[in-house]
Amino acid sequence: MGDGSGADAPPDNGPAVSRAEFDRLFAAVRAWDRWPDPERGAWNLVGPRHVLAAAALVRSGVVVPLARPWSTAPAPDNHRPALHHMTELGDVEAPEPTGHKDFIAIDYHGKAVSHLDALAHIAYQGRLFGGPTAREMIDATGARYGSVDRLGPLVTRGVLLDLPVVRGVDWLEPGQAVHAGDVLAAEAALGLRIGEGDAVLLRSGHLRRRATLGPWDPSAASAGFHVDAVPLLAERGIALLGGDGDSDVRPSPVAGVHSPVHALAIAAMGVPLLDNLDLERLSGACGAAGRYEFLLVVSPLNVPGATGSPLTPVAVL
Template sequence: MKDAWKRWGAEDERGALNLIGPDEVRRAVSLVKSGEVVSLAQPLSSKTPGPKHRCGLQHFMNRDGGDYAAGGRRPGGFQFSEDSVVMPLHIGTHIDALCHAWYDDELYNGFAGNSIRSTSGASRLGVDKMPPIVTRAVLLDFVQLRGKPLAADYSIGRADLLEAAAAADVQIGRGDAVLIRTGWLESQTGVTDVSFDIEPGIDVEAALWLAERDVALIGADNYAIEVLPFPAGKVFPVHQRLIRDYGVPLLEGLSLEEIASRKRSTFLLMASALPIVGATGSPLAPTAVL
């Protein structure tokens, strides 16, 4: 299937983010009433959990107060600190670039899978090709709808999305960022060995319904957006269909509990990936403006 290929031209590397134009930005900005700002990002530290095949975040101080206590020079009395971070790009709250997942040796828009090289990264569809995101967010709050977090392996289908949209009294449409609160991240609070093998999330039918509504991106408060474990014989089927076939980026690991407490189903969303050339994703700190 090549559902969105060539829709924005043979050289397009932005995918569904093309659906956010000036009209969508103005509509989103018009939602701002109180001016309250809410972060949707997890804090990042060496304690931020991640799947075992990824290294954790490592934080190093290059210059600190101890250097001066040990006799470090302070010309004119000036002192400073600085540090470095080593981390996987798919950790905490992050966005998947369109080069992150594919099948049959073809990326979104027909670009070759071997355009991603270990020596140089992705020459096509890297996160550096992703524009800043300013659009309307639609919050589908299943914790509120069900009165508790979804069961560990609950599969959110099309009918569930329709029910949640009706409860939020919202029509999902062009350029929207659909954010799904499953309660998974909240349920991991205090868990010392988080499992990344089971989580509630959307199924392929739900993913395709959203893509066909012309949404610009899909986010959730879980590890992979989609339900885990996968259906028999499948491996990341939602990633394959959304990223590779429709060019829809995925915003994973969102912190949605605080914004849900504001009882707003739509709001202005602002986010921007780090423009790391050839990278497959980026940590980011998305912000809701009410």
């Protein structure tokens, strides 16, 4: 089944990119000296005027949460399931009212949990965004640079690149790449233009495919951006990148680099990533509203030293 339409041709994640070509691309989009506060990276771009402009997009008051439910069940795309245990029940004599408590834990960096990658999450050639070495800044106690608590919340304009809608298919097949030309075509088809401070969300139809055909291992094959799309996103000045996968097309088109979009966005551009979102309801809401832009609220947990955070982003139309 090819891109949800019944075609038999295998997905194309090319063209292949050499390591030398990738290094030149990394240097071209690198923004290490751009902001006085490098630990917030591209979130420095978003100021009060961006928040006010995003707030003006709220017209119907429709609120759409974008997180997948936590799963405690193992699956091909959930190798480290969440833990959820009750620690206090209302089944013993106690002063009223009774209390009920639970314990939750998650190794959230993976393919099953909706989460944010902070700047401490990725280093390329040993260096984090801005230049500090990962060896120096990250140890068993956590990250001393680029941790998620340095980011705080983000309120900005979100745009949905709904590729299945643009192409008239149910989903993109795992391994299918989204190129710069695809981004431009999506802008034209959806009536939007990516701008400074925007959060760009890519819908590939991942969860629709999963619900129809069952889970698979996205580490081996997933739809996502090819590295040739990144210079366009850098030129537009985006503040956040995310999707219903983890933004990278897999298998990687870059020899020796398993997550090249992660490296370019986080380590070069200072752009945090949102991984494993549920964009199905948002796709329907945007289609019903006839617009693919909205107010987006992203509020990671305030965990000092953490390399990211599970979270529930919220879109408001």
